[in-house]
């Protein structure tokens with residue numbers, strides 16, 4: 148089923164990579180020469196990400212003219228004003244944000260003030276800017292894997308005088324570039340990792356079940372659920388696990404794009420109110436409210452919650468649907484083949500089997516309720532999974548499991564204010580069920596009082612570690628041209644003589660030239676003649692393909708650690724000539740990835756072997 152109408156756009160360029168902050172030159176080249184304001188906070192300045200990003204711009208045309216590092220968690224309108232004043236004073240033409248949602252949202256609204264002037268409150272609302280009114284270009288570096296603010300049109304800024312969080316929505320808030328570097332998130336303490344991760348999960352789940360769903364956001368939301376549920380416990384147990392941190396960051400980004408198109412619902416309505424009235428951190432409020440609202444919405448969105456359960460990895464068999472398709476597809480194929488020449492016998496068998504299939508299908512139809520029941524249980528299991536996750540996160544990080552422990556110390560004296568604020572929140576409009584004030588009160592009361600215990604986590608709950616690719620940053624492997632030639636020429640000669648590789652390369656008949664940079668060098672592998680030859684430097688013939696790359700890239704490539712296709716997209720490798728034909732070489736070269744570290748070891752170059760291959 149499709150909705151009557153939907154639209155989808157993401158003008159932001161997104162780049163992802165472990166340690167990519169240190170390699171910004173290419174990605175920011177199109178910004179040209181710019182004076183920038185860097186928006187961040189004191190914690191991030193101390194923890195490292197802010198300095199890391201500042202250094203990342205050092206060899207680019209972008210100059211950081213001033214830094215605003217006074218953003219508090221749940222940033223305020225006064226903060227935004229001060230930030231905009233600083234950017235204006237330094238006549239900045241670019242806004243860079245390094246931080247969680249509070250920092251990025253501050254940068255968005257400060258940008259608006261720098262261009263349009265006035266007070267933040269003047270700009271509260273949705274799509275007040277004309278379509279062709281531009282803001283300053285911006286680059287966002289998220290340091291939490293939670294809000295997805297780096298790819299949303301939304302900013303949420305607190306107005307502490309009125310205990311509310313003000314929403315701002317503009318198409319122009321989307322940055323020109325979002326940089327997803329998992330290394331910027333490793334300094335997050337456990338509780339923050341847990342709460343922000345649950346925030347991202349909430350975005351994905353609300354985007355998938357609420358009224359404005361669309362096929363594009365559905366696809367993003369389900370994959371986000373999959374990534375987050377598979378990695379959230381692991382990042383809390385092993386904060387330095389970069390691939391798991393990466394999965395969380397990508398999950399948060401996908402969830403951000405999803406909810407930016409589908410909007411969020413009642414969970415956010417209530418947690419915005421808890422943030423505004425009681426200053427409960429946004430992610431934590433979402434984590435606690437999420438299972439309660441899921442249970443409230445469940446009867447109206449069972450199918451969708453069952454899909455979410457599937458994305459979480461909860462599998463219940465579809466007994467009847469599966470049986471029906473088995474029956475429909477069953478064929479007495481073997482008999483048909485044997486009896487092919489005896490037409491009347493074959494027809495008789497076909498008729499009988501059709502009749503049997505019809506009877507079986509009818510019988511199965513009568514049991515359809517079993518599938519309905521299974522789907523219901525699956526959907527309910529999704530709610531239970533969230534409750535379990537919260538308890539496990541509490542075990543791993545000390546995340547509070549009720550609102551009292553989260554900081555409400557007035558015995559919920561302002562419950563009515565929470566309910567009123569929540570009922571006025573825009574997110575409530577998109578909830579699949581019309582939210583009732585009574586339900587809000589019931590949920591908040593329950594969350595205030597509930598006494599549930601943290602749940603121990605076993606090794607089985609934690610996914611195994613994935614490969615850590617920090618070794619990608621082994622730099623300047625070959626000291627000079629002489630070393631480059633010694634190592635690579637020696638290796639290519641080994642390949643040439645290897646019985647599994649040499650003849651296979653020769654068979655391709657290709658002549659491929661590698662042009663290396665840093666240090667410079669040229670090596671040609673020529674399989675076009677009677678003999679396979681490897682030529683150093685000047686080559687008299689005409690190579691079919693020339694590939695230019697950094698020598699460090701070649702070193703990673705021969706470890707089997709570099710993807711040539713994505714390297715071409717990222718312009719880490721430039722290729723001239725018949726590229727598709729060259730790519731056919733890749734399967735032939737597979738054994739070389741094991742041979743290269745072996746060759747290095749045998750030649751006393753063990754120190755050059757990358758990370759986990761050292762043994």
Ligand code: NAD
Pocket residue numbers: 188189190191194196219220221222246247248249250252290291293294295296299300301302303304312331332333334335336339343346429430
């Ligand atoms: P946050 O930005 O408020 O940060 C919370 C704390 O974590 C801060 O003290 C910060 O310094 C610290 N921190 C952040 N990254 C860190 C790191 N790598 N290492 C150590 N400390 C780190 O937290 P958040 O959850 O990312 O953002 C919450 C805000 O975002 C709320 O105001 C919420 O309303 C808003 N929000 C915005 C959107 C959107 O689309 N614009 C969506 C959801 C939430």
